Amino acid sequence: MEDKKKILIVAAAFHPVISPRSFRAFELSKELSRRGHDVRVVTRHRDYDYQTLDRDWGIKVEMMSRSRLPAFDSHRNRAFNLISRIINRVLVLLIEYPNIELVFKVNRVLKKKSDYDLLITIAVPYPVHWGAALARKGSHRIARTWVADCGDPYFNTLDSFKRLFYFRFVDKWYSKKPDYITIPHEGAREGYHPAVRQKIRIIPQGFNFSLDETSDPGPVNEVPTFAYAGGFIPGSRDPGPLFQYLSGLDMPFRFLLFTKHTHMIEKYIPALEGKLEVSDYIPREQLMELLPTMDFLINLDNNAAVFSPSKLIDYAITGRPILNINKNFTGNELLAFLNEDYSDRMIIKDISRYQISNVATSFLELDVGK
Numbered sequence: 001m002e003d004k005k006k007i008l009i010v011a012a013a014f015h016p017v018i019s020p021r022s023f024r025a026f027e028l029s030k031e032l033s034r035r036g037h038d039v040r041v042v043t044r045h046r047d048y049d050y051q052t053l054d055r056d057w058g059i060k061v062e063m064m065s066r067s068r069l070p071a072f073d074s075h076r077n078r079a080f081n082l083i084s085r086i087i088n089r090v091l092v093l094l095i096e097y098p099n100i101e102l103v104f105k106v107n108r109v110l111k112k113k114s115d116y117d118l119l120i121t122i123a124v125p126y127p128v129h130w131g132a133a134l135a136r137k138g139s140h141r142i143a144r145t146w147v148a149d150c151g152d153p154y155f156n157t158l159d160s161f162k163r164l165f166y167f168r169f170v171d172k173w174y175s176k177k178p179d180y181i182t183i184p185h186e187g188a189r190e191g192y193h194p195a196v197r198q199k200i201r202i203i204p205q206g207f208n209f210s211l212d213e214t215s216d217p218g219p220v221n222e223v224p225t226f227a228y229a230g231g232f233i234p235g236s237r238d239p240g241p242l243f244q245y246l247s248g249l250d251m252p253f254r255f256l257l258f259t260k261h262t263h264m265i266e267k268y269i270p271a272l273e274g275k276l277e278v279s280d281y282i283p284r285e286q287l288m289e290l291l292p293t294m295d296f297l298i299n300l301d302n303n304a305a306v307f308s309p310s311k312l313i314d315y316a317i318t319g320r321p322i323l324n325i326n327k328n329f330t331g332n333e334l335l336a337f338l339n340e341d342y343s344d345r346m347i348i349k350d351i352s353r354y355q356i357s358n359v360a361t362s363f364l365e366l367d368v369g370k
Contacts (some may be wrong), residue, residue: 005037005367008113008143010132011122012102014043014061015053018281020205020310021151025122027207031360033058042109044102064105069098093164099125106131110142118367119143121178126154126171133174145367148178149203151310153191180366184310201366205310206359209317218320219293221254224338226323228298229258229287230311232265237300239265245331247271253338256294258282284314291318296337299346301326316348 011025025041033039040060050061091097106121106128119142121132129148136142154171155163175181175196182203183189189200219225232239246255247268257265257278269276282290291297297315301324315322321342323333333344352358 002035002037002364005117005364006115006143007032007037007039007118007120008042008116009039009120009122010042010106010110010128012044012099012125012128013122014041016048016283017046018283021122021124023207023284023310024149024151024205027356028120028360028363029059030057031206031208031356032364035360042106062109064102064109067098067101069101096125096127096167099127102127103131103134107134110135111140113142114140116143117145118363119146120149120363121146122149123154124151126150126174129178130170130174133177136177145180146178147180147182147363147366148175149182150188151184153183153188155191182363182366201362203359203362204354205313206354206356207313207317208356209354219295220340221293221295223252223254224295224340225254225256225293226296226298226337227256227258227291227294228300229281229291229314230300231259232261232300233302234264236302239300241329242298242300242325242334243268243272245329245334246275249331249335251338256290258287288314288318291315292320294318294320295340296321296323296342296345298322299324312346312348313351313354316351316354322346322348 009025009029011021013019013022013025015022015026025043029039029041034057039058040062042062042064045063045066050063053059053061088097102125110119110132119132121128123129129150132142132146132148136146155168172193172195175193179199181192181196181200183192183200184202184204186202189197189202192200231237243265246253248271253275255272255276257276258281259278260280262269262278265278269278291314297318297320299312299315299322312322321337322345323337324346325333336342336344
C-alpha cells in the first residue's frame with residue numbers, strides 16, 4: 001500500500017462541468033482518493049452540493065468565493081450579440097477577463113494552505129497557475145512539490161487572436177515557480193520556452209476504463225451513423241469543408257453533433273435537415289453510452305503538432321473507427337467510411353497509458369519526497 005499523502009488540487013473547472021480540464025481534475029482526484037490519499041480540491045463557486053463527493057469518493061471540495069466580475073452575455077438581438085462578443089474578445093485579450101479574477105482568489109485560498117505533500121494546479125485557465133505562483137514563496141511553499149498541469153501551451157493557442165506581448169513576462173515569471181510542468185503529449189513541448197522545458201513531464205489525459213477484447217466488428221446501423229463531440233475553431237478545427245461536402249452528398253446518413261459552437265455551421269443546417277442532429281454537450285457518462293453505437297466517429301484535426309484533443313481517448317475507448325479530417329480533406333475519405341471501408345482509420349497507440357491508474361501513478365512519482 002502506498003504511503004498516505006496530503007494532496008491539494010486546484011482547478012477552475014471541476015465536476016459537474018463538462019470539459020476536458022474538468023474531467024482531468026475529477027478523474028485524478030477520484031483515483032488518488034481511491035488509493036487512500038487525503039485529497040482536497042479547490043474550485044470555482046457553483047451551485048452544486050459537493051458533500052456528495054465526500055460521501056461517495058472521499059474527496060473534500062472547497063469552493064472559492066463567488067465571482068464579482070459581470071459577464072457580458074449574449075443577446076437575442078443580433079447587433080447586441082455582436083457587441084457583446086466584441087467586448088468579451090477585447091477584454092480577454094487585454095486582461096484575461098473574467099478569468100484574471102482567479103489570480104487573486106487562488107492566491108487568497110493558498111496563502112492559508114500548508115504542509116501538503118503535493119500541489120497540483122490545473123489549467124486552463126492559466127490564472128489558476130498565476131495565483132498559485134503568487135502564493136508560493138520561499139517561506140510559504142504550500143506543498144513539498146508543486147505540479148502545474150497544462151492542457152495547451154499558453155502562447156501557442158488555436159485561437160485566431162494571439163496573446164498580447166506583456167503576458168510573456170507573466171508566463172516567464174510563473175513558470176519558474178512549479179517544480180514540474182506536466183503536458184498531455186510530447187508534441188506540446190515545443191510550445192514552451194526553452195528555459196522551462198527541462199521541468200516538463202508528459203502525463204496524458206486519464207480515464208477509468210476497461211477495453212473490450214472481443215473481435216465484434218461493432219454496430220452496423222440501417223443508415224451510416226456517425227458522431228462528433230467537441231468545439232470548432234476557425235482556421236484550425238474548421239468544420240466548413242466537412243459540412244460543405246455533406247450538404248451536397250446525395251445518400252442517406254445520420255450525423256449526431258454535440259457542440260456549443262453552432263454559429264459556425266448555421267448555414268449548412270437547412271441542407272442537412274433530417275440527417276443532422278445537433279445537441280449541446282452532454283455528460284461524459286451519457287456520451288460514452290452513445291458513442292459505441294455509432295458506425296464511426298469524426299475527429300477534426302487541429303492541424304498543429306502541439307495540440308491533441310482529449311476526445312480521442314474517449315473515441316479510442318469505444319473501439320469505433322475514427323475518421324480524422326485534416327486540412328487536406330477531399331471528401332473521398334468520408335465516402336469510404338460511409339461505405340464501411342475503414343482501412344484509413346486513425347489509430348490511437350498504447351491506449352493503456354491513458355488509464356487513470358497509470359496517470360495517477362505518474363503524478364505521484366513527481367513528489368520529491370516520495
